[in-house]
Amino acid sequence: GQQLNQSPQSMFIQEGEDVSMNCTSSSIFNTWLWYKQDPGEGPVLLIALYKAGELTSNGRLTAQFGITRKDSFLNISASIPSDVGIYFCAGSYNTDKLIFGTGTRLQVFP
Amino acid sequence: SAVISQKPSRDICQRGTSLTIQCQVDSQVTMMFWYRQQPGQSLTLIATANQGSEATYESGFVIDKFPISRPNLTFSTLTVSNMSPEDSSIYLCSLPGLAGNEQFFGPGTRLTVL
Numbered sequence: 001g002q003q004l005n006q007s008p009q010s011m012f013i014q015e016g017e018d019v020s021m022n023c024t025s026s027s028i029f030n031t032w033l034w035y036k037q038d039p040g041e042g043p044v045l046l047i048a049l050y051k052a053g054e055l056t057s058n059g060r061l062t063a064q065f066g067i068t069r070k071d072s073f074l075n076i077s078a079s080i081p082s083d084v085g086i087y088f089c090a091g092s093y094n095t096d097k098l099i100f101g102t103g104t105r106l107q108v109f110p
Numbered sequence: 111s112a113v114i115s116q117k118p119s120r121d122i123c124q125r126g127t128s129l130t131i132q133c134q135v136d137s138q139v140t141m142m143f144w145y146r147q148q149p150g151q152s153l154t155l156i157a158t159a160n161q162g163s164e165a166t167y168e169s170g171f172v173i174d175k176f177p178i179s180r181p182n183l184t185f186s187t188l189t190v191s192n193m194s195p196e197d198s199s200i201y202l203c204s205l206p207g208l209a210g211n212e213q214f215f216g217p218g219t220r221l222t223v224l
Contacts, residue, residue: 040220042218045212097158098213101152
């Protein structure tokens with residue numbers, strides 16, 4: 001099925017650094033979601049975006065709904081060890097069905 | 111948000127057998143979703159399960175292989191039939207939130223087929 005292109009595929013950073021990842025689609029969406037998945041668990045919703053250009057924060061996390069409606073960005077500031085995990089974007093357009101990105105695996109070194 | 115539980119949390123099965131995965135929610139929801147996450151991969155929607163009607167399957171998934179039951183508004187099952195090693199995956203149920211198209215996921219069932 002269709003997937004969103006997410007980059008980078010993986011990141012290895014030092015604690016305290018900022019992180020940026022993005023997600024792109026060939027078609028427009030009217031909902032962008034960002035999830036984090038820890039090993040052995042289901043994805044947990046971090047941020048939901050519903051309007052083009054929208055910028056939303058959740059603690060150290062900030063996500064933006066791209067103006068073109070074909071992309072979204074997630075930034076994590078001042079990373080900490082518990083930020084380790086896989087981050088997925090997901091999008092939908094006028095439907096309950098979500099299309100997921102390929103994932104960004106984040107590793108944080110102390 | 112609702113509490114979602116899945117049983118079993120993991121299982122190891124022999125090829126040719128079937129496994130039924132349960133998803134229990136602590137509140138009533140009309141719509142539930144079932145996803146597959148193959149090793150190291152992203153999530154792919156298997157089907158949408160509405161209470162009182164047959165599940166709607168996505169391209170590449172069929173009812174004979176993944177029969178779904180939705181007997182009430184708090185429970186659903188997904189059966190993985192006639193399993194092969196290629197069915198080794200994490201299977202997740204989800205339900206919609208109150209706002210927009212957000213979804214909340216259960217903890218998943220990790221299936222290994224030998």
